[in-house]
Amino acid sequence: MVRQTIPLMITAIVGFVLVVAYFIPHPPFDTLREDFAIYFDIIASVAFILGAGNLIMMHGSKISKRDKSWGYSAVTVGGFILVLLIGLTKIGNPDGFRGSSVTAEGSYFDYVYRYIFRPCAATMFALLAFYVASASFRAFRAKNAEATILLLVAFIILLGRTFVGTLLTSWLPDSLFFLKIPYLAEKIMTVLNFAGNRAIMIGIALGIISTSLKVIIGIDRSYLGAD
Amino acid sequence: MRPRSLLRVRRSHRTDPPHGSVRFALLFSLSLITTMGCLFCSAPQASAQTPDRGEGSANVSPPSEVVARDTPSDRGESIAVAWTPPPEDTGPGGAIDGYRILRAQSATGPFEAIGQASAGAAAYTDTNVKNGINYYYTVVTLAGTAAVSSGVAGPAQAHPQWLNTNQWNAFIILFLLLGFNLYYIEHIKSGGKPFIRKLAGLEAVSEAVGRATEMGRPILFVPGIQDMNDIQTVAGITILGHIGRTVAEYDSRLVVPTSRALVMTTARETVREAYLSAGRPDSYNENDIYYVTDEQFGYVAGVNGYMVREKPATCFYMGAFFAESLILAETGNSIGAIQVAGTAMPAQLPFFVAACDYTLIGEELFAASAYLSGDPKQLGSIKGQDVGKLLGMASIVLGVLISSLGAITGWGVLEKISSWIESFWSTTLA
Missing domain, CATH: 1.20.5 (Single alpha-helices involved in coiled-coils or other helix-helix interfaces)
Incomplete structure (x- = not known):
C-alpha cells in the first residue's frame, strides 16, 4: 500500500507543480523546473552507481562461472575498470592531477575516447548504411x-x-x-x-x-x- | 505462418461525437478564455520624450516612438525597449549601421551603453535589470561617425508576472483535454461502451510471447535509450508491465537490457510487480533486467550481441529511439524474431515500419497501456484524446476553408482568422 501510495503522491505533486510552473513565471514557481531537473540529475547520478554496480556484478558472475559468452564480459569489465582508473587518476593529464578537466586534450582519457571509443561508435553507426539498403530492399x-x-x-x-x-x-x-x-x-x-x-x-x-x-x-x- | 506485411493500412480513428455533457468542459473553457482576455491588457509603458540630435544629424534621424516597458509573461528582471526606425533605415548594408541602447536610473542620466541592435531592428530586451527599480532608456542611431540620440523613454520597472499569457493556447488545450478525459472516464465507468479500434501490434503480444515459449527462447524488451524523464520511456515501461504479466503467465523468459540505470531500477520494480500479480513471483529473475551503458552505440552493440548470440524469438522496442532503431530492428529481422515496435520519434517510424512486423505509430504508443489494461478509466482517457484530435482536425479543415475563402475574396479579416488558428496550434505544438 505504502509502496504505491507514496510514489503516487510524489508523482502527483511534482507533476502538478511542474504544470503550474509552466503557466506561472512568478517566484517561487519560476525556478521550480530547473530545481526539479537538478533533483532528477541527483537521483540519476545515484542510480548510475547502481548501474555500474549491476554491470560489474552481472559480468563478474559470468566470468567466474565461465558462461558461454564470458569473453565478452571480460572485455566489458576490463574496459570499464581501465577507463575508470584513467579518469580518476587523470593519467597523462598535461596539468597533472589537480589540473584541468579529466577530458583535457593530451590525457589518456582523451586518447581512449578519441582513438578507441569514437572509432567503435562510428563503426556501429556505419552499419546503418547497410541496414538502410537491406530494409529498403524489403520495403x-x-x-x-x-x-x-x-x-x-x-x-x-x-x-x-x-x-x-x-x-x-x-x-x-x-x-x-x-x-x-x-x-x-x-x-x-x-x-x-x-x-x-x-x-x-x-x-x-x-x-x-x-x-x-x-x-x-x-x-x-x-x-x-x-x- | 506469421504475419509479416511491410505496410499496413490504418483506418482513421473512429471517434464518438461529443456528448451533451461535454458542454461543461466547453463552458469551463469559455470562462477561461474570458478570464484570459483581461490578461492581454498591456503592461504600463513609458514613451520617449523629445529627441536629442547629435553629431552628423544632418544625414540620419533618431529612432522615434521609443517605448520601454516591463517584458510581459516573464519572471521579471527584463525590460523590453521598442522603437520605430528612422526612414533612412533600409536594413543591413544600408545607410544606418545599427543602434546603440543606453540606460540610466534617472531621466537626466548618466546614460551607459548596455547593448547594440543591428540595422532593421526595432526592439531590444534588457535582461540585466533588477525588479522594482526605475530605468530610463535612449536609443542612438549609428551611421558611420554620426550618432543621433532619441528622446528618453521611461521610467520602466521590471516585475515578475503571475501568468504567462504566451501559453494561453496550451492552457486551453490542456484544460479541454482534462475535461474530455474526466468526462469519458465517468461515462465509461457508468456503463458506456467505448469503441476502441484494434491495434494489431498489441493484439499480437500473446501470439508473440506464446511463440517464444514454444521455441524455448527468450523475449527481448528494449525500452528506448532515454531516461525516465522522457514520457516515451514511461509509456514503454507501462507496456513492459503488461507484457511482463503475459510472459509470467506463459512462464517464459523476459530480458530487458537498459541504457539508463534509473530505467533499470524502474523496469525491475515493474516486472517484479507484474510477476507477482500473475501469481509467479518465483519465476522473476532480477538479473534478466540489466544495465548496459549510457552510450548510444555501445548500448546497440551490447543488445545486438545478445540478439545474435541468444536469438530471442520476440523483440519489443517501445520508447524513444534515434539512429539505433534500424540497427536493432534489422538485427532482429535477421534472426527471424517477431518484432513489435512503438515510438513517438517521427524520424524513426519509417525504419520500424520497414523492419518490424507491427509498429505503434506515435500516439498509439501512449494509448497502448490503456488498451492493454482494458481499465475503464484508462479507456476513457483514450476517448478524451480522440475528441482532442477531432477538435484539431475540425480547426484544420476550418482554417483551410477560411484561408481559401480569404484568398478568393481578398477579405483581410479571413486571412487574420486563419493565421490566428495556425498560430494557436503551431505555438502549442512548439
Missing part, C-alpha cells in the same frame, strides 16, 4: 498497392535528390515544369510528407498530454507495476 518490393505506391514515391524522391533526376527531365518545356522530377520530389517532401508528419506530430502532442495527465492524476499506475 520497396511491390507486393501490394500500398507497397507499389511507396516504391514509386521512393523512386521519385531518390532521383529528384540526385543530378540524374534533373538530367532526365531537363528537356521538358517550362510549361510542363510540374512533371520535372526535382519539382515532384520537392512537392512530395514539402506537401505530402510534411502533412503526414504534422498529423503524426499533433497525435503525439495530444498523446503526451493525455498520458501525462493520466500519470499525474493517478489513473495510470502501471509504471508502478499496478493496473
